Amino acid sequence: MSTETKPYDVKDLGLAEQGRKRIEWAAQEMPVLKQIMEDFERTKPLQGVRISACLHVTTETANLMRALAAGGADVVLCASNPLSTQDDVAAALVVYDEIPVYAIKGEDNETYYRHIHAALDHKPNITMDDGCDLVSTLHKDRPELLEYVKGGTEETTTGVIRLRAMAKDGALKFPVIAVNDAMTKHFFDNRYGTGQSTMDGVIRATNVLIAGKTVVVAGYGWCGKGVAMRARGLGANVIVTEVDPLKALEAVMDGYRVMPMLEAAKVGDIFITVTGDLHVIDRHHFEVMKDGAIVANSGHFNVELNIPALEEMAVEKRQPRQFVDQYILPDGRRINVLGEGRLVNLAAAEGHPSAVMDMSFANQALAAKYILEHYAELENKVYTVPEEIDREIARLKLQAMGVQIDELTEEQKRYLASWQEGT
Incomplete structure (x- = not known):
C-alpha cells in the first residue's frame, strides 16, 4: 500500500502557539535531552538521515523531535495510539519546527494506519517505534522500503515483545535497539512515570x-x-x-x-x-x-x-x-x-512527567546515533541499549539534579579486579 503523502495531517494549526508554550514548559524538566540536543547542534551526527517516528505525540516527544532535527535528521512523526495525541503539540511541530506530523487525537483505525503509511512514505533510514506498529506495517505492507532502513529503536515493552517474536521467526529484516530495556528507561519511566x-x-x-x-x-x-x-x-x-x-x-x-x-x-x-x-x-x-x-x-x-x-x-x-x-x-x-x-x-491525562521522559528520550536520541555508527556490524535482531549510553544518561541526570557520587580509588579498582585477595 502506498499513499499520497500530504505535508501534514493535524487537527488545527491554530493550536500551535498553545502547543509551543507547553513544549517549552516540558523542556525545563528535560535537562539531559537538552545537553544532547546542544551536542547534536554542534556535531550534526544525524545529518541527512531520514527518521520516521511512531510515538505518542506529546510535549516530551516534541522535544525529542527537536533534538533529532538539531542533529541534522529529516524527521516525520505519526501517532502510536489513536487517543494519545496532544493536538496543540502536533500543530506546534508543524508550524514552528516544520516537522511533518500525522496525528489527530481520537482518529479512527483507518486514519491511524493511513498516518503510519504517510510516515513510511518518508522512506526511513531509521525507524523509531512505540508498540511496533510502524515496524510491523513496514514489514507486512511496505517491504519495498526495507532496503532504505539501517535500523530502528523501540520504546515500550509491548513493542519489544513483538520484535523479539519477529526476530525469533526470522521475520525481522533490520536491527532494533530496545530502548525500553535500558536501566534508565524501565527503572524510572516504567515505574515512576x-x-x-x-x-x-x-x-x-x-x-x-x-x-x-x-x-x-x-x-x-x-x-x-x-x-x-x-x-x-x-x-x-x-x-x-x-x-x-x-x-x-x-x-x-x-x-x-x-x-x-x-x-x-x-x-x-x-x-x-x-x-x-x-x-x-x-x-x-x-x-x-x-x-x-x-x-x-x-x-x-x-x-x-x-x-x-x-x-x-x-x-x-x-x-x-x-x-x-x-x-x-x-x-x-x-x-x-x-x-x-x-x-x-x-x-485521560498527559502521559508521563517530563522528568522521566527526559531519560527515555535521551536513550532514543543516542540509540539513533549508535545505529548510524554501527548498523553495518549489527545483525537483524533486538539489541539492548549499550551500557555506556545507559550510564552516561544516568551521569548526566545526576549532574542536572545537582547530585554528586563517589568514584572508586585505584586501590578499590584493583581489589574488585583481583581474585587473589579475599578476607
Missing part, C-alpha cells in the same frame, strides 16, 4: 477518592510496580494479579495481596491492567464485578480488556463523564471503562 501518570489519568477521568478503595493491578512488571506503589501511596488497598511466580512472590514480599483475577474481580473497586497481553480482564471477570467498578488499562493496547465481550453483555452504554464509557448490564450493574480501554495515562 507509569505509576504517577496512570493514577493521574484515573483521577482526572473519574474524580473518585482513591483512599479506601480496593485497586487491582494486573501485572507486576516495572509498570505494575509503579502503579501499585502510587495507588498504595494514595491510600488504596492494593491487590496484584500475576501469572509469573517470581513476580507474584515479589509482590507478596512487597506487602500486597496476590490472588487470581477471578477472585480479585469480586472485590475490586478499580482495575488497572499493565501486562501487554490479551484479555487480561475477560467476560467471566466482568460477570462478577461489583456495581460501579472502574476498569482502566495502562498497557500499550486496549486488547488487555475484552471490550467486545462487555459490549455484548451490556443492555445500554452511556458516557456520564468525558473518558468514561458506562456499560449497564442486564441486572443493573454498571461497569465503567476509562479512555476506551486505551492507555489511561495518555487518553
Whole structure:
C-alpha cells in the first residue's frame, strides 16, 4: 500500500502557539535531552538521515523531535495510539519546527494506519517505534522500503515483545535497539512515570477518592510496580494479579495481596491492567464485578480488556463523564471503562512527567546515533541499549539534579579486579 503523502495531517494549526508554550514548559524538566540536543547542534551526527517516528505525540516527544532535527535528521512523526495525541503539540511541530506530523487525537483505525503509511512514505533510514506498529506495517505492507532502513529503536515493552517474536521467526529484516530495556528507561519511566501518570489519568477521568478503595493491578512488571506503589501511596488497598511466580512472590514480599483475577474481580473497586497481553480482564471477570467498578488499562493496547465481550453483555452504554464509557448490564450493574480501554495515562491525562521522559528520550536520541555508527556490524535482531549510553544518561541526570557520587580509588579498582585477595 502506498499513499499520497500530504505535508501534514493535524487537527488545527491554530493550536500551535498553545502547543509551543507547553513544549517549552516540558523542556525545563528535560535537562539531559537538552545537553544532547546542544551536542547534536554542534556535531550534526544525524545529518541527512531520514527518521520516521511512531510515538505518542506529546510535549516530551516534541522535544525529542527537536533534538533529532538539531542533529541534522529529516524527521516525520505519526501517532502510536489513536487517543494519545496532544493536538496543540502536533500543530506546534508543524508550524514552528516544520516537522511533518500525522496525528489527530481520537482518529479512527483507518486514519491511524493511513498516518503510519504517510510516515513510511518518508522512506526511513531509521525507524523509531512505540508498540511496533510502524515496524510491523513496514514489514507486512511496505517491504519495498526495507532496503532504505539501517535500523530502528523501540520504546515500550509491548513493542519489544513483538520484535523479539519477529526476530525469533526470522521475520525481522533490520536491527532494533530496545530502548525500553535500558536501566534508565524501565527503572524510572516504567515505574515512576507509569505509576504517577496512570493514577493521574484515573483521577482526572473519574474524580473518585482513591483512599479506601480496593485497586487491582494486573501485572507486576516495572509498570505494575509503579502503579501499585502510587495507588498504595494514595491510600488504596492494593491487590496484584500475576501469572509469573517470581513476580507474584515479589509482590507478596512487597506487602500486597496476590490472588487470581477471578477472585480479585469480586472485590475490586478499580482495575488497572499493565501486562501487554490479551484479555487480561475477560467476560467471566466482568460477570462478577461489583456495581460501579472502574476498569482502566495502562498497557500499550486496549486488547488487555475484552471490550467486545462487555459490549455484548451490556443492555445500554452511556458516557456520564468525558473518558468514561458506562456499560449497564442486564441486572443493573454498571461497569465503567476509562479512555476506551486505551492507555489511561495518555487518553485521560498527559502521559508521563517530563522528568522521566527526559531519560527515555535521551536513550532514543543516542540509540539513533549508535545505529548510524554501527548498523553495518549489527545483525537483524533486538539489541539492548549499550551500557555506556545507559550510564552516561544516568551521569548526566545526576549532574542536572545537582547530585554528586563517589568514584572508586585505584586501590578499590584493583581489589574488585583481583581474585587473589579475599578476607
